[in-house]
Amino acid sequence: MATKNRPLSPHLQVWRWGPAMLVSILHRVTGDGMALVGLGVLIYWLASLAGGPAAYEAFSAHADAWYGKVVLVGLTWAFFNHMASGVRHFVLDIGAGFELKSNAAWSVFTPLFALAATVVTWAAILLK
Amino acid sequence: MGNGTSIGRVRGHGSAHSGTHHWLVQRYTAIANLFLGLWLVFGLVTMPNYEYGTLMTWATGPFNAVLLALFVVSTFWHARLGLQVVVEDYVHDHANKFAAMAALNLAAFGGAGASLFFIARMVMLAAGQESAAAALQSAMGGR
Numbered sequence: 001m002a003t004k005n006r007p008l009s010p011h012l013q014v015w016r017w018g019p020a021m022l023v024s025i026l027h028r029v030t031g032d033g034m035a036l037v038g039l040g041v042l043i044y045w046l047a048s049l050a051g052g053p054a055a056y057e058a059f060s061a062h063a064d065a066w067y068g069k070v071v072l073v074g075l076t077w078a079f080f081n082h083m084a085s086g087v088r089h090f091v092l093d094i095g096a097g098f099e100l101k102s103n104a105a106w107s108v109f110t111p112l113f114a115l116a117a118t119v120v121t122w123a124a125i126l127l128k
Numbered sequence: 129m130g131n132g133t134s135i136g137r138v139r140g141h142g143s144a145h146s147g148t149h150h151w152l153v154q155r156y157t158a159i160a161n162l163f164l165g166l167w168l169v170f171g172l173v174t175m176p177n178y179e180y181g182t183l184m185t186w187a188t189g190p191f192n193a194v195l196l197a198l199f200v201v202s203t204f205w206h207a208r209l210g211l212q213v214v215v216e217d218y219v220h221d222h223a224n225k226f227a228a229m230a231a232l233n234l235a236a237f238g239g240a241g242a243s244l245f246f247i248a249r250m251v252m253l254a255a256g257q258e259s260a261a262a263a264l265q266s267a268m269g270g271r
Contacts, residue, residue, distance in 0.1 A: 032214060035207035042200070043239055046246035049187065050253065053180045060178065079165060086158055093155070124173050 019107030026111060027085040030078035038075045076121055081114035150209060157206035164199040188254035193247060200243040208236035 015021065048059035062068045088106055091097045097106055171192070175182060186192055215228045 028214070031207075031210045034203075035211055039204065039207055039239055042203070043243055043246075046200075046243050046250070049180075049183060050246035050249040052253070056180045056183070063178075076169075079169065083162060083165065086162070090155070090158075121169065121173055128176075 019104045023085050023088065023107045023110050026081055027089075030082040030085075033078045034075060034082060037071065038078065041071065041075065073118065073122060077114055077118040080117040080121075081111060084110035084113045084117075150212075154206065154209045157202050157209065160198065160202040161206055164195060164202055167195060168199055184250060184254055187247075188251045193251050197244055197247050200240055200247065204236050204240035204243070208232060211236075 012025075044059060048055040063072060088097070088110055091106070097103055171186060175186060187196055211232050212229065215225060215232060219225045219228050
């Protein structure tokens with residue numbers, strides 16, 4: 001290919017990290033994570049419910065195991081993080097929130113909200 | 129800004145010769161995901177337990193079954209649009225890009241189709257159990 005060894009534009013290693021950059025990257029990471037892992041879990045969950053009690057038992061065993069919990073907690077965090085940064089995108093889409101200070105403040109807020117929402121959700125599930 | 133003809137701007141067409149359709153549908157499905165995702169999380173969190181019967185009763189009611197189906201359509205659609213942008217960003221070779229997009233479309237439509245089939249099967253399973261229970265009850269003297 002003729003494009004080998006062409007100069008590349010500055011990338012993650014070059015730019016100074018800022019909150020907006022982190023939120024942008026997390027938005028893509030959590031979106032891709034939910035698309036690739038989350039939808040797989042959704043299909044498996046629905047398939048096991050459609051397959052009857054024995055199939056659901058098998059799903060349940062995986063979901064209850066430590067690795068299942070890691071995946072489910074991870075997906076919960078990804079959902080809330082993607083939701084928060086997605087709502088931030090809606091605000092930016094209407095042309096608001098581009099001032100340096102408010103942009104940084106809302107950027108810092110989104111991952112903090114996601115962590116808090118994940119903790120509250122799993123506390124509600126596990127303390128039942 | 130300021131490029132293109134007036135009608136082109138109205139239609140959202142820029143130098144890419146395609147409109148804002150992808151961008152808009154990403155937002156439409158995002159709005160649906162926002163509400164349906166919160167509904168699903170709320171439903172799962174407030175569920176008394178995660179036994180098979182509890183989940184089936186919850187998921188196969190007409191209201192929840194329809195929302196579950198809409199959730200499947202909306203999330204798979206949104207994921208297909210999102211992963212398309214990743215392919216466009218990182219797969220530059222034309223043949224590889226075509227192959228990646230073909231695989232993505234097959235996975236998204238296949239996954240959504242299968243999920244909708246599973247939901248339909250869950251509803252039929254629950255309805256079958258109801259009618260079987262009713263038949264058993266009438267056979268035992270209608271109590």
